[in-house]
Amino acid sequence: MPLDVCNRWTHLRKILGRNGPFCQSDYEAGSEALKFVLEECKILIVGCGGLGCELLKDLALMGFMNISIIDMDTIDLSNLNRQFLFREKDIGCSKSETAAKVINERIPGVKVKPYFCKIQDLDTDFYRNFHVIVLGLDSIVARRWINGMVCSLLNYDDGILDQSSIIPLVDGGSEGFKGNARVIIPGMTACIECTLDLFPPQINYPLCTIANTPRLPEHCIEYVRVLLWNREKPFGDVAIDGDDASHIQWIYEKSAERASQFNINGVTYRLTQGVVKRIIPAVASTNAIIAAVCSTEVFKITTSCCTAMNNYMVFNDVDSIYTYTYEAERNPNCLACSRVPQELNLSLESQLQEIIDLLVNDEKYAMKSPGLTTMINGKNRTLYMQSVASIEEKTRVNLKKSLRELNLSSGQEIIVADVTRPNTSIFVLKPPSASNDPQSVSASSSSSS
């Protein structure tokens, strides 16, 4: 039986079609907002896992007919306890393609377009297309990359932000019974890069503990994973595949062996797999909750019926149900969204390695493997680059050279590329004597732009 369009969306019609005392002051009730949602609004969902599946269902049932979804992963058995659009028969298939097919078949009129690829495979012109981008990711690097992308799309005219160039980001995250959701208006409110300290610190066991003084079962597993695997090469010259049961089995047995040598209890197969794959525990309900908060915010932003969240909510239901919503603050010198040129306050006697260390270790930047280039006498020169093996080999010698030896002087611009952002960032070399404020590592009073 075909469904009369007039009979659809009765719930939405009431919410959007009637004025209320708590509507955003400039909201005009009527059919315009619903029309925009149904016909014009384009949403991008990044990630089609626990959060992504929920986001897709929520938004499609709320009238968003034009949705694109990106995910580079295929479906695994362990996804099925929460990624409800997938069945056992789908194992091994693309997540985004499977989810899109299910939603397109189930909800009349919706057009979900899947992208079975990496976020880096799509360019500025692609991302520019959307009214809102929603993130359902577990990777911090991917979040930072998308954040960098939407920040790079911002247009400034005479220093004034062009509002039409803003693409709001709605970001969700979950772990066990805890989660968070946030709204980012790039250039206006705190972005991912402004608040890197909100991410939980990564657990890294010191190498000397792993090698010499293991105490926990995790230390034994890390020993096998980090040291023994490459030494013994049990399956030839291959990297560890966390999804290969024989790999996990080998690591588990060796870890158990090492643990018993040291009288350490508690190495289990489950723990081994958890440590090797860095597994984050997950349940359906937390994902549903966080995705629901994100979807509500998308609805508020796109229809303007209510004020969007300002701007960060934490959720925890280990003990009762608890949420806390607060305004995360912008970093005025944020590398991604501030437009303040970044200064490197290192003396010319410093080695190039020290710049790399600063970019990696300073939590403001927290880069992964920065590549540095510069212009000398109008020519591009690669100072150091890790990502390409042949270039790495050629430029490695530079790491031990001082900045002066590399012919770098005060005011020199160093162009930095890293996996955490889609575009390069420009840093200006300002040795302490030449800087206005020798105490600060990055400038706050620079007038150039």
Add this chain to the structure above:
Amino acid sequence: MNRLGDLISYQKSPKSPSSPANNYENEKNRKYDRQLRIWGDTGQYLIEGSSVCLINANATGTEILKNLVLAGIGSFTIIDGSKVSTEDDNNFFCDPSTSLGKSRASVSSQMLLELNPDVSGDYIEESVETLLESNPSLFKNFTTVIAANVHNEKTLIKLSEITWEYNIPLILAYSIGFVGLIRIQVREHPVIEAHPDNTLEDLRLDRPFKELKEYLESFKDFETYSRSEVAQIPFVVIIYKFLKEWQKAGGKSPNCIPTTFKEKEEIRKLIRECMAKIRNNVRKKIEADTTEIVIEGEIELDNFEEAIRSVNTVLLPSNKIPSDTLYLLNDISVEKVMEGMVENSNFWLLVRALKLFLNEKSDGCLPVRGSLPDMTADTTNYVKLQQIYQTKAKEDAETLYSCLTSVCSSLGKSMDTISEEQVKTFCRNTHFLKIIRTSPIWSEYGSNQDDKISIKTATKLRELVNCADFDGDESDDLIFYLMFRSISRFFTLYNRYPGYCDDLVESDISTLKSCFKDIINDLGCANLSKDDFIHEMSRYGGAELHSISAFISGCAAQEAVKFITKQFVPLNSILIYNSMSSRTSTYQW
């Protein structure tokens, strides 16, 4: 009757490193891997044995069941007498474009079953009102009963009375417009495994047991150790040593611990002084030694740093019993359990045994938990220390088990229903025991009756409402409870939502206003006029926005999981979700 009688009920044998991994790596374990890491095999076992009842397969209802079916509940039963209508287009598990006019219970149960072949499902194509009349005892068969957007007051009262009588957790979930509400009812729900987030360690440094004391005192003067040895002394040993020095210097008793900032600072100062001495000695040795290759750099004393940081969190009175545990020890059920007349009798027997343990078998401290945080130390010292705590924990569990045996034998009860493994779990968690007892939902409706519970509920509720600030930007979201109550009153009278039809919104506003007034009167609250909220609720016309339903459903499903697994602490007893200001509030009465 004895729903929670078997508290931890089942423990799969723990897997030793030598056991073949194939046992673990079966398909079910792989499918549920991400959640098994949260509630373990015992939690999953209980989930797989549960049967959940859902009343109303609307968007809120089906989303709750979806979350539970994915988790692998044993079975569900949907009670819904309505037909699929065009309004179900906000419901993923009910497709009006293909199933218009069919039974909503049937259509949605079929779609939900597709999610997980491990789950069985059933439906009753009748309204809850009819069932409560014709077959009320049906409800005692469920592990948990969930009602989605049930508004009729008489139905709510009846449902609440039946589930209260059988002590079956009842979860009411509501989603209207931008607002949601959850109300939990459970007469008594004990929690042994609360999984608290931030816990203080149980290290007994003020009252070390014999083996711990011997170990702690086996260390010589720190300055006599070599450079590498001294950096590997566990921080608990360091704190203990300076606690003793501090006690000696101040002429204090051996159980005395620093309580003020000043006293704690005195201990930290002693530790710092010792660090300085050690550093100095190392420096001198390096200067004096010209023949050997000098190890560069200053000695790293992470363990001493850890000791300084931990003074605050580790030096606690070990015989202080947390208030929730104390509350349980003094609960009337501990006495009543001897008469065999209480619910959750296994839990209360354990608490009674704990009381015996505290009175006769320990120096006033709860059983040793047996856990040791990671710390800078060499393997030998760490493992040794860990074994000392673990051995003592095992002994304490055995002692508690013998207490339990004597409690049971004086009661003429057999011990069969409580395993040693359960006693161990109980002992690991005696610091975190919780009991949830909500007020009954029917008591919110009975302020005119003179039964004690209703009067108590009404008093508390009245107090909350009268003290709340309902004005300004930070207006108390408790107002939405009153709004939901008013909508229920409206629904009970007219069998529809206020504002349901476009042309009746205005007149419904004034009707809802009088319902609100009645509710305020019934509760005996001071006069309150909240026209803007009444207008807002009327304009929703009962609309269910899918994302609001999904939020409420996620929370409701999570609470059901807590009841089923007997792990984590449930909500007591009301949650209000205001998505306009992106916040939640909880209340208890």
